[in-house]
Amino acid sequence: MESLELSMAAPMESRPLSGYRRILFVWLPVRKIYPVGIGYLANWIHREHPEVAIEVLDLTRFEEPDQMSALSRKIAEFSPDLLAYSWRDVQIFAPHEGDNSLRRAFEFYYSPNLLTRAYAAWDGVRMVWKYRSEFHKKLRFIREGVRRAPGAQVMVGGGAFSVFAEQIIRLLPEGVIGVVGEGEEAMIKLLEGRSLGDERVITRKGKQIILGKKEGAVEIRRAPFDLAYLESVYPGHEMYHGKPVGIQTKRGCPYGCSFCLYTYIEGKRVYYRDPEDVVDEIRQYQERWGVRNFWFADAQFIPGVKAVPEAVSLLKALRDSNLGITWSGYIRTSLISMEMAKLMVESGMGDLEVAITSGSQEILDSLKMGFKLEGLMEGCRNLKEAGYKGKIILNYSLNAPGETPESLAEAVASYEAICDLFGPENVYPMVFFLAVQPHTSFEKRLMREGWLEENYDPISLNPWTIRKLLYNPGPLGELIAKACLVAWDIEPMAMGRVVMREIKKSLGLAGVHVKGSAVAQAS
Amino acid sequence: METLLEGQIPEGFPRLPGPFRMLLGLDGTLTRSLTFLTGEAVKVETVRLPESLDGVRKVFLRVPIHGRLVFARTRVMARSSRTLEGDIASLLKGDLAIGQSMEARFGPLVKDQFAIFSVSGAYDPDGPEEIGPIWARSYRMSTRDGFSLKIEEFFLPTLLRLSGG
Numbered sequence: 001m002e003s004l005e006l007s008m009a010a011p012m013e014s015r016p017l018s019g020y021r022r023i024l025f026v027w028l029p030v031r032k033i034y035p036v037g038i039g040y041l042a043n044w045i046h047r048e049h050p051e052v053a054i055e056v057l058d059l060t061r062f063e064e065p066d067q068m069s070a071l072s073r074k075i076a077e078f079s080p081d082l083l084a085y086s087w088r089d090v091q092i093f094a095p096h097e098g099d100n101s102l103r104r105a106f107e108f109y110y111s112p113n114l115l116t117r118a119y120a121a122w123d124g125v126r127m128v129w130k131y132r133s134e135f136h137k138k139l140r141f142i143r144e145g146v147r148r149a150p151g152a153q154v155m156v157g158g159g160a161f162s163v164f165a166e167q168i169i170r171l172l173p174e175g176v177i178g179v180v181g182e183g184e185e186a187m188i189k190l191l192e193g194r195s196l197g198d199e200r201v202i203t204r205k206g207k208q209i210i211l212g213k214k215e216g217a218v219e220i221r222r223a224p225f226d227l228a229y230l231e232s233v234y235p236g237h238e239m240y241h242g243k244p245v246g247i248q249t250k251r252g253c254p255y256g257c258s259f260c261l262y263t264y265i266e267g268k269r270v271y272y273r274d275p276e277d278v279v280d281e282i283r284q285y286q287e288r289w290g291v292r293n294f295w296f297a298d299a300q301f302i303p304g305v306k307a308v309p310e311a312v313s314l315l316k317a318l319r320d321s322n323l324g325i326t327w328s329g330y331i332r333t334s335l336i337s338m339e340m341a342k343l344m345v346e347s348g349m350g351d352l353e354v355a356i357t358s359g360s361q362e363i364l365d366s367l368k369m370g371f372k373l374e375g376l377m378e379g380c381r382n383l384k385e386a387g388y389k390g391k392i393i394l395n396y397s398l399n400a401p402g403e404t405p406e407s408l409a410e411a412v413a414s415y416e417a418i419c420d421l422f423g424p425e426n427v428y429p430m431v432f433f434l435a436v437q438p439h440t441s442f443e444k445r446l447m448r449e450g451w452l453e454e455n456y457d458p459i460s461l462n463p464w465t466i467r468k469l470l471y472n473p474g475p476l477g478e479l480i481a482k483a484c485l486v487a488w489d490i491e492p493m494a495m496g497r498v499v500m501r502e503i504k505k506s507l508g509l510a511g512v513h514v515k516g517s518a519v520a521q522a523s
Numbered sequence: 524m525e526t527l528l529e530g531q532i533p534e535g536f537p538r539l540p541g542p543f544r545m546l547l548g549l550d551g552t553l554t555r556s557l558t559f560l561t562g563e564a565v566k567v568e569t570v571r572l573p574e575s576l577d578g579v580r581k582v583f584l585r586v587p588i589h590g591r592l593v594f595a596r597t598r599v600m601a602r603s604s605r606t607l608e609g610d611i612a613s614l615l616k617g618d619l620a621i622g623q624s625m626e627a628r629f630g631p632l633v634k635d636q637f638a639i640f641s642v643s644g645a646y647d648p649d650g651p652e653e654i655g656p657i658w659a660r661s662y663r664m665s666t667r668d669g670f671s672l673k674i675e676e677f678f679l680p681t682l683l684r685l686s687g688g
Contacts, residue, residue, distance in 0.1 A: 047599070047600060047601045047602060048601075048602055049602075050601040050670070051603065051669060221576075222576065224578075224673060226601070226663070228636050228663070229600075276647060277598070283638075287531060287638055313648065317646065317647075319644065320642050320644035320645055320646045321642050322640075322641055322643055322656065
């Protein structure tokens with residue numbers, strides 16, 4: 001073998017050893033959703049400090065009565081010196097599939113049937129109690145960790161924690177470190193005994209809450225993923241085999257949509273991963289776990305014009321990987337050129353989820369959405385021309401500030417225009433309302449306008465607060481709610497379509513004609 | 524054969540020429556096997572990458588007469604506190620076969636996670652764009668103290684021809 005010379009130009013220092021030896025990641029119980037963030041964190045730490053033993057405890061895989069004992073057992077068995085909890089859902093009135101809370105709320109407030117209202121009130125109380133129990137159960141898991149592993153450092157992070165960090169950290173023992181947003185660098189600094197002063201961490205000292213600021217973000221360009229390693233530290237990962245998996249291709253979003261939290265959590269600057277790393281990660285999930293469907297867990301798949309070259313490179317790499325997968329994500333169709341549309345189709349885009357939000361350009365502008373409806377329609381036409389045959393899921397947030405019967409009619413018209421293009425059987429409108437979230441400009445606007453008190457509690461389960469946080473005011477609120485009630489009764493599986501039909505009917509009856517929206521005109 | 528790979532045997536693999544399948548399935552040194560196949564000394568031609576691209580190495584394995592045979596991409600999967608950063612940098616920048624070079628620096632290696640797959644077109648921005656499928660293999664190579672690399676080797680059409688395809 002040839003003799004090898006070491007380059008003297010390169011720095012010769014070795015990396016500092018970790019001051020922590022055993023990290024237990026705990027995925028707090030949630031619906032059966034694969035913990036994407038823990039996967040990336042575990043890989044990141046293993047890449048930087050392979051001398052650290054890591055284990056992932058996914059509490060979702062245990063029956064509810066066994067979850068606390070599973071945590072205690074694991075702490076006793078693994079003896080972690082760092083316990084890192086990931087908290088995804090706070091469940092403050094965030095209705096999702098299989099959750100009737102929105103329906104019950106609307107029934108209680110708007111149903112003409114007294115019996116229905118009474119049942120809704122009873123079931124609503126039950127749900128509020130359930131939310132409260134879930135919230136406090138998660139706090140108990142963290143407190144139990146502090147009690148069972150008294151010598152360990154306890155950290156908490158995750159999407160929901162990041163949003164409600166200031167409220168949650170007050171309810172946790174002193175000494176717990178909360179991480180707002182991405183946690184890679186904060187964890188590495190903690191392991192290496194470096195200061196966390198320039199990280200977005202939150203701590204409590206008595207009644208004082210200290211929240212740090214971070215300059216920049218984690219550079220994720222080179223972030224290869226080792227699924228085999230993750231398997232080796234993640235008992236129970238088999239329950240996600242063959243199921244859709246989330247992949248992060250980038251972090252950050254330059255848009256400032258007034259109701260959205262992504263910029264608060266991930267920042268406005270966009271950081272990209274290398275397409276080769278992304279494709280390699282997908283290949284591993286496909287080969288080892290039989291995963292065929294992937295969700296790009298980015299704030300937006302194409303976050304602005306500057307992101308187009310990166311998106312094109314990734315789509316080319318995906319197309320050329322011959323993996324035969326399907327993928328989806330939140331996509332701004334206004335940025336889909338003909339070339340992009342072809343690549344999307346060729347690389348296996350499955351369903352397309354579009355946050356159209358409103359049919360009125362004026363409302364979109366007031367919500368700072370940063371796109372034109374004409375552009376959205378042009379992107380749709382490009383997709384159609386490129387041979388896209390999947391579903392189009394249109395997310396509407398009805399009754400935004402400034403909504404009028406005319407603008408509501410424009411929303412219906414925009415839905416119909418897209419139906420004309422792709423066929424109504426392929427278009428699925430989803431009706432949402434603007435939920436008021438902390439740290440958003442929408443929240444601040446509503447405070448300015450007196451809709452919300454300055455000192456309101458965002459985790460309150462008071463029905464009057466909930467009603468305010470689920471923004472659906474005035475006579476239009478009643479009209480939309482009634483359309484929703486009809487839809488739940490007659491076609492709950494295609495609710496959005498019925499809502500559109502009912503709104504159109506109601507507006508027609510009220511003498512408002514569905515005139516051509518910007519979308520309709522563009523089509 | 525299923526037990527040899529952790530993933531599935533890719534479609535089309537059984538129809539490849541025997542010597543080519545053997546090369547894809549190797550768990551020893553590819554450079555040495557290429558020398559035996561071609562009768563020529565294999566050289567490593569490194570691809571110049573931007574300084575900012577940390578932890579990646581891209582090279583072509585080539586022989587004097589037949590030219591480029593393999594495009595190889597190496598990525599650092601795990602660093603180790605015992606591994607000097609300078610060692611890693613010079614390993615990735617060097618023009619020696621990665622396995623030999625790594626073994627000489629860090630001692631005995633473990634190879635695992637073998638996979639075989641096919642790609643097409645622009646599978647890497649620094650790789651040649653080819654028409655038709657490109658067969659590739661990947662594996663992880665780790666040292667005892669946890670430093671590990673993932674290596675992907677894309678077999679170019681010339682190699683397929685030389686192997687009887």
